Amino acid sequence: NAGVTQTPKFQVLKTGQSMTLQCAQDMNHEYMSWYRQDPGMGLRLIHYSVGAGITDQGEVPNGYNVSRSTTEDFPLRLLSAAPSQTSVYFCASRYGQGGGYTFGSGTRLTVV
């Protein structure tokens, strides 16, 4: 049981490049979400999904896209990376009401 798996763990991008942060869970969780963590800011919700085919925006969605074609996977896409997107990104999932979120180990992204 791997839990929530995020890849890659580290990434350096140049401004304007695109990339996809991968998130996969093997717990059959309905709910998945993406957060970014910046120093002194805590974690902020980017996008979330309440099931396959259903996604919505969180607090800081600008510059990010998501899709949820399967229960297991919830990739986060940066279409045109900007230095302001330098951050640590966490993916999380939970089963349903009454369940706490399980977090992945994070992706540290640097945009130069």
Added chain:
Amino acid sequence: AQSVTQPDIHITVSEGASLELRCNYSYGATPYLFWYVQSPGQGLQLLLKYFSGDTLVQGIKGFEAEFKRSQSSFNLRKPSVHWSDAAEYFCAVQAPYSGGGADGLTFGKGTHLIIQP
């Protein structure tokens, strides 16, 4: 919109002393409440959660938290801290289930716990 305040950015505690980390939330109803811990370079681990019922919640690693509706607070406590408790602690809230729609956590900015020998 919901919000979470952790008033203490840093707290220093001597090993073996008691600990209380403060958390206040702003929300129209009683949200679901969580405490997470993050060690350096690691992901977040759930310490405990409150959904309803008994307002004193027991968690892992000897932590407990008390929900006080009148104060909109959910403070985390531990009777005796160990050096391994040094970490970042986050309080978070989630809107209670309303039949679908919104999801996700709103976090406080965190409290950095330093343990003195």
